Amino acid sequence: MLKITETLHLLIRSWLLKEMMVILRVIYQFVLIVGVYVLGTLVVHIFKLPLPGSMVGMLLLFLALWSGMMKLEWVEQAADLHLKHMTLFFIPPIVGIMYFADVFLRQGITVLLVIMISSVCVLLGTAYTVELADKWKRRR
Numbered sequence: 001m002l003k004i005t006e007t008l009h010l011l012i013r014s015w016l017l018k019e020m021m022v023i024l025r026v027i028y029q030f031v032l033i034v035g036v037y038v039l040g041t042l043v044v045h046i047f048k049l050p051l052p053g054s055m056v057g058m059l060l061l062f063l064a065l066w067s068g069m070m071k072l073e074w075v076e077q078a079a080d081l082h083l084k085h086m087t088l089f090f091i092p093p094i095v096g097i098m099y100f101a102d103v104f105l106r107q108g109i110t111v112l113l114v115i116m117i118s119s120v121c122v123l124l125g126t127a128y129t130v131e132l133a134d135k136w137k138r139r140r
Helices: 002-047 053-067 076-084 086-099 101-139
Strands: none
Touching: 002 053, 002 076, 076 086, 086 101
16 A cells, blocks of 8 residues: 555656646746847847837847757747737737727728738738748758
């Protein structure tokens, strides 16, 4: 009986240790991503660029991944977790839309047209970028 409880205790302990390591790895990856964001914000502040720090940080992250200075494994789990829960980030804009319902009732067609045109532009830009990246990857 004692061996069964000891074995069970070791199994639980081993499982908890593995889970804690996964959690710590994801926290480390989030800190790394936030660090790149802060670096982008500092670059914007120091050079007085007319860009948001988050965009510069994202560009720096892309360049670091592309050049090999940073490995995808260093940020992959945190990025996947972020993408998995990205719909939560759309709740505040939806609430804002509901708050300004009168504007949408008056100018709804114009707003809808702008949304549709910008969505098509984003889709085409993404498709073109993926196509270029695929051609570049095939050449290597």
